[in-house]
Amino acid sequence: MFGPEQGHFALALACVLALIQFVVPLWGAHKRNARLVAMAPFLAVSQLFALAISFFSLIICAVRDDFSVQNVAANSAASKPLLYKITGVWGNHEGSVLLWTLILGVCGAAVSTFGRNLPDILRGRVLAVLGGVSAGFQLFCLLTSDPFDRVFPAPMDGQGMNPLLQDPGLAFHPPILYTGYVGFAVPFAFAVAALLEGRVDAAWGRWVRPWAVAAWCFLTCGIALGSWWSYYVLGWGGYWFWDPVENASLIPWLTGTALVHSAIVVEKREGLKIWTVLLAIATFSFSLSGTFLVRSGILNSVHAFANDPARGVFILALLALVIGGSLALFAWRAPSLTSGGLFSPVSREGSLVLNNILLCSICAVVVTGTMYPPFMQLLAGRTISVGKPFFDAATIPLTIPLLLAMGVGTALPWKRAQLARTFSHLFVAAILAAIGLVLCFWKFSGALPIACGALAIWVMAASVTDVLRRIGLGHSSRSEMLARAKSLPRSSWGAALAHIGAGITVLGLCGMSGAQHAIVEIHVGETRSLAGDDWTLVNVHDYAGPNYRAMQADIAVRHNGKLVTMLHPEKRDFTTQNQTTTEVAIHTNFITDLYGVVGDRHGTGADATYVLRLHKNPLAPWMWLGGLVMAIGGAFSLSDRRLRVGAPKRSAARTMAKA
Amino acid sequence: MNATRRGLLTALPIVGAGVLGVGFWKMLQGMESGGFDPRAIKNPNVGRPIPEFAMPGLPGLGDGFTDKELKAETRPVLVNFFASWCIPCVQEMPGLRSISRNMPIWGIAYEDKPENASAFVQRDGTPYARVASDRHGRVAIDWGVTGVPESFLVAPGGRILWHGSAALDPQIYDAEIRPRLAGL
Amino acid sequence: MKRLSALLLAVALAGGGIALAVDDPSEMLPNSVQEKRAEAIGAHLRCLVCQNESIEDSSAPLARDLRKVVREQVAAGKSDQQIMDWMGDRYGEFIRLAPQFSWSTALLWLMPALALVAGLVIAWRATRSRIVTPVPLSDDERARLDALSGRE
Numbered sequence: 005m006f007g008p009e010q011g012h013f014a015l016a017l018a019c020v021l022a023l024i025q026f027v028v029p030l031w032g033a034h035k036r037n038a039r040l041v042a043m044a045p046f047l048a049v050s051q052l053f054a055l056a057i058s059f060f061s062l063i064i065c066a067v068r069d070d071f072s073v074q075n076v077a078a079n080s081a082a083s084k085p086l087l088y089k090i091t092g093v094w095g096n097h098e099g100s101v102l103l104w105t106l107i108l109g110v111c112g113a114a115v116s117t118f119g120r121n122l123p124d125i126l127r128g129r130v131l132a133v134l135g136g137v138s139a140g141f142q143l144f145c146l147l148t149s150d151p152f153d154r155v156f157p158a159p160m161d162g163q164g165m166n167p168l169l170q171d172p173g174l175a176f177h178p179p180i181l182y183t184g185y186v187g188f189a190v191p192f193a194f195a196v197a198a199l200l201e202g203r204v205d206a207a208w209g210r211w212v213r214p215w216a217v218a219a220w221c222f223l224t225c226g227i228a229l230g231s232w233w234s235y236y237v238l239g240w241g242g243y244w245f246w247d248p249v250e251n252a253s254l255i256p257w258l259t260g261t262a263l264v265h266s267a268i269v270v271e272k273r274e275g276l277k278i279w280t281v282l283l284a285i286a287t288f289s290f291s292l293s294g295t296f297l298v299r300s301g302i303l304n305s306v307h308a309f310a311n312d313p314a315r316g317v318f319i320l321a322l323l324a325l326v327i328g329g330s331l332a333l334f335a336w337r338a339p340s341l342t343s344g345g346l347f348s349p350v351s352r353e354g355s356l357v358l359n360n361i362l363l364c365s366i367c368a369v370v371v372t373g374t375m376y377p378p379f380m381q382l383l384a385g386r387t388i389s390v391g392k393p394f395f396d397a398a399t400i401p402l403t404i405p406l407l408l409a410m411g412v413g414t415a416l417p418w419k420r421a422q423l424a425r426t427f428s429h430l431f432v433a434a435i436l437a438a439i440g441l442v443l444c445f446w447k448f449s450g451a452l453p454i455a456c457g458a459l460a461i462w463v464m465a466a467s468v469t470d471v472l473r474r475i476g477l478g479h480s481s482r483s484e485m486l487a488r489a490k491s492l493p494r495s496s497w498g499a500a501l502a503h504i505g506a507g508i509t510v511l512g513l514c515g516m517s518g519a520q521h522a523i524v525e526i527h528v529g530e531t532r533s534l535a536g537d538d539w540t541l542v543n544v545h546d547y548a549g550p551n552y553r554a555m556q557a558d559i560a561v562r563h564n565g566k567l568v569t570m571l572h573p574e575k576r577d578f579t580t581q582n583q584t585t586t587e588v589a590i591h592t593n594f595i596t597d598l599y600g601v602v603g604d605r606h607g608t609g610a611d612a613t614y615v616l617r618l619h620k621n622p623l624a625p626w627m628w629l630g631g632l633v634m635a636i637g638g639a640f641s642l643s644d645r646r647l648r649v650g651a652p653k654r655s656a657a658r659t660m661a662k663a
Numbered sequence: 664m665n666a667t668r669r670g671l672l673t674a675l676p677i678v679g680a681g682v683l684g685v686g687f688w689k690m691l692q693g694m695e696s697g698g699f700d701p702r703a704i705k706n707p708n709v710g711r712p713i714p715e716f717a718m719p720g721l722p723g724l725g726d727g728f729t730d731k732e733l734k735a736e737t738r739p740v741l742v743n744f745f746a747s748w749c750i751p752c753v754q755e756m757p758g759l760r761s762i763s764r765n766m767p768i769w770g771i772a773y774e775d776k777p778e779n780a781s782a783f784v785q786r787d788g789t790p791y792a793r794v795a796s797d798r799h800g801r802v803a804i805d806w807g808v809t810g811v812p813e814s815f816l817v818a819p820g821g822r823i824l825w826h827g828s829a830a831l832d833p834q835i836y837d838a839e840i841r842p843r844l845a846g847l
Numbered sequence: 848m849k850r851l852s853a854l855l856l857a858v859a860l861a862g863g864g865i866a867l868a869v870d871d872p873s874e875m876l877p878n879s880v881q882e883k884r885a886e887a888i889g890a891h892l893r894c895l896v897c898q899n900e901s902i903e904d905s906s907a908p909l910a911r912d913l914r915k916v917v918r919e920q921v922a923a924g925k926s927d928q929q930i931m932d933w934m935g936d937r938y939g940e941f942i943r944l945a946p947q948f949s950w951s952t953a954l955l956w957l958m959p960a961l962a963l964v965a966g967l968v969i970a971w972r973a974t975r976s977r978i979v980t981p982v983p984l985s986d987d988e989r990a991r992l993d994a995l996s997g998r999e
Contacts (some may be wrong), residue, residue: 247899302690316691331677338673361966368962387705389893391944523872707939800912807937809895
């Protein structure tokens with residue numbers, strides 16, 4: 005039932021359904037034909053069904069070791085563990101494109117299911133746009149990256165998988181990251197539909213925001229997971245390289261964060277409408293360009309694993325159609341959108357504007373830095389590098405005012421703020437930040453980590469005091485406070501959590517700037533000290549794993565003579581693939597990571613020495629923990645009932661009446 | 664804000680995206696035709712005199728050479744960095760042998776054990792007029808070498824005319840090196 | 848690309864290079880102040896055969912050689928600028944992870960200020976022009992306003 009031919013057929017069927025989903029509702033909306041428009045949800049769900057069959061078929065092919073399928077033969081092997089046979093399906097170009105379209109299908113079906121309170125015409129147009137994008141990428145899959153391509157004669161065994169990819173972290177990283185990227189297709193579709201309709205209002209802002217927040221949560225998690233993966237796999241404590249592929253995920257994250265904030269202004273104040281529409285288009289455009297241009301091999305990146313210019317041309321044409329089409333529509337229709345209400349610069353919406361300016365400036369820096377080398381080479385024939393020192397120098401000065409504004413913004417009321425009152429609200433947070441500054445002086449070294457650390461504490465303190473003030477701490481009884489806490493919108497809790505998460509991440513980054521490491525070469529039994537701890541190489545032994553030989557070291561870490569932990573880093577030789585990997589040993593108490601790596605053995609017997617790399621990474625786990633807290637904050641605000649029921653329905657009825 | 668200015672502002676994104684798109688299209692075209700290599704590294708030493716160096720030879724293959732000897736040559740010389748552990752270098756050898764019938768090639772063994780390099784060069788007949796050993800890769804750094812094989816065309820007097828970072832073959836010789844020799 | 852760097856890349860991708868990330872401790876300078884300085888300089892130098900990694904982060908043989916050179920020169924009392932220039936002389940602009948400011952990199956370096964100023968100017972003009980000429984509400988908008996205010 006789920007063979008490669010069935011999968012291939014299901015993919016083609018999905019593509020046809022997507023094309024119908026693209027054309028019919030748009031035509032129906034144009035002709036005001038409610039029945040044609042009403043076909044959209046059904047088409048979206050059927051498309052997902054076909055895609056799911058297709059994707060499941062590919063998984064079955066991999067699980068059954070069907071090496072007549074080129075993709076399985078090239079990326080799997082009979083001896084591979086079952087888990088990695090399944091996750092390996094999206095560990096290669098063809099499979100990952102199929103996963104990409106599957107997630108897009110899920111988004112379409114989600115809009116059909118959860119968007120019942122949307123006006124029919126708007127929903128029809130949104131689904132049509134999603135269908136159009138789907139159809140494009142399914143064609144890409146079918147025409148240039150067919151995962152079901154056969155090979156004849158079928159090889160006896162597959163070529164296996166890179167051992168580095170056989171890692172649970174990496175196995176689940178792509179689906180989460182892709183869900184983030186693809187999720188922004190929904191706000192994009194809403195933006196295009198609004199441009200087609202010619203109007204954006206508060207209700208539109210209210211509909212778009214949850215989709216944007218959901219995508220943002222996944223993207224945040226995806227980025228954090230990717231960074232964590234490089235930290236524990238690459239073996240020298242690095243967590244962010246400013247590689248084009250990392251920038252490709254950071255760029256939509258920055259515009260997506262701006263979108264999540266500017267949509268609030270649309271919802272509450274009907275302001276920033278044109279800007280929000282542009283952000284929605286830009287975020288998905290960056291997601292698309294990021295995922296696919298990185299693969300075209302243009303950007304000098306490690307991750308260009310589909311170095312095939314033919315695919316590149318197809319992708320570029322597709323991007324031109326999707327991005328160019330939507331931006332042309334924007335240039336044509338946006339000027340006719342009504343302007344929003346007026347507001348004072350010193351107000352909640354004013355601070356959100358500043359937040360958008362700063363986030364988009366950082367984004368502009370990252371885009372420019374990523375694009376400069378290839379364009380320099382194209383236009384001037386010169387090869388230059390733009391790396392970490394540049395990005396650090398150019399983004400940190402923009403991040404500092406952003407952190408400052410994050411604290412102030414939450415304390416400002418809508419419309420117009422009275423400065424004196426705002427300052428009194430922020431008084432406690434400012435005192436906490438001052439205490440934080442002293443703490444940072446004590447714990448961190450260097451002006452930048454100290455300043456950023458204090459600002460991170462400022463952000464967290466402002467969020468906490470804001471929530472406490474709103475539940476009436478200090479002038480209400482306990483039961484009254486509890487009642488207020490319950491009635492405080494979940495989106496406020498979510499926002500506070502997300503800001504606290506951002507503060508945690510920044511503190512983690514500041515802490516990591518004080519990381520210490522040592523590279524030592526010692527005999528078994530010898531001790532070296534690093535940053536107040538004594539590291540003793542207790543023993544080294546060899547053992548045989550399922551498909552590798554390993555050398556494992558036992559390292560005891562003592563603080564003032566007391567055993568803190570035993571670390572067991574390994575070095576593994578995968579003989580069949582002729583590769584070596586290191587298994588880092590990390591001990592964390594959520595404040596500091598002790599991080600050990602074992603390297604080469606020199607000499608033999610009792611005389612043998614071992615090269616060890618020892619790291620002490622203060623606050624390292626906070627970098628990713630903060631990302632998780634941010635995502636939880638986003639999820640919390642998603643559960644806000646106001647986002648789902650009430651106003652949209654009434655407004656929907658009116659739109660229908662107008663139509 | 665007035666309508667025209669607003670229209671101009673809303674047209675900005677598509678103009679920007681268009682410029683980027685055209686750029687990417689050119690790059691893809693260049694990648695197909697070979698005119699654009701995103702991994703290419705431009706060697707800044709082309710057009711400059713060769714750096715100073717003195718290197719020992721390989722066992723059984725003479726005494727090595729210095730920058731002064733290279734500068735004193737009256738014919739153009741092709742300087743080729745190689746190593747016995749490098750697979751493209753092995754593939755390059757037949758090509759080098761055929762080029763060596765047209766012009767002298769001086770080889771520099773990069774980060775290689777002298778005995779290994781010597782055996783490697785002599786296995787199927789050496790293409791090199793002279794060979795030297797850059798045991799720790801320090802001379803290579805002065806030449807701006809990032810890996811092996813890399814080759815430099817050196818004019819009489821010691822100016823570097825051309826740098827190539829691919830395995831050499833007669834086609835590259837005809838396309839890149841011969842026209843430059845004609846210009847001398 | 849058929850040469851060593853491609854091979855190295857493949858190895859680095861495959862993880863072979865990563866195992867080597869533990870390096871020779873003897874290459875570190877005994878003077879910890881000098882070693883810190885060498886590390887800071889190395890963080891600004893690109894490992895030419897790697898992707899966006901500095902020579903301090905990389906395990907490629909070339910990066911190791913360049914690290915040695917940096918430490919020798921630091922020990923010999925060369926200034927940061929001299930060492931960077933020495934490297935730039937041999938490998939060109941490509942080796943600097945932060946390109947030098949010049950006419951051709953002006954757009955890159957000025958982008959933070961440019962983007963910030965452009966954003967502020969657009970925002971300022973948008974709010975100001977709107978305050979000067981408030982757009983009168985159309986009937987449709989008035990109806991929606993009523994509906995919205997009734998709803999809240």
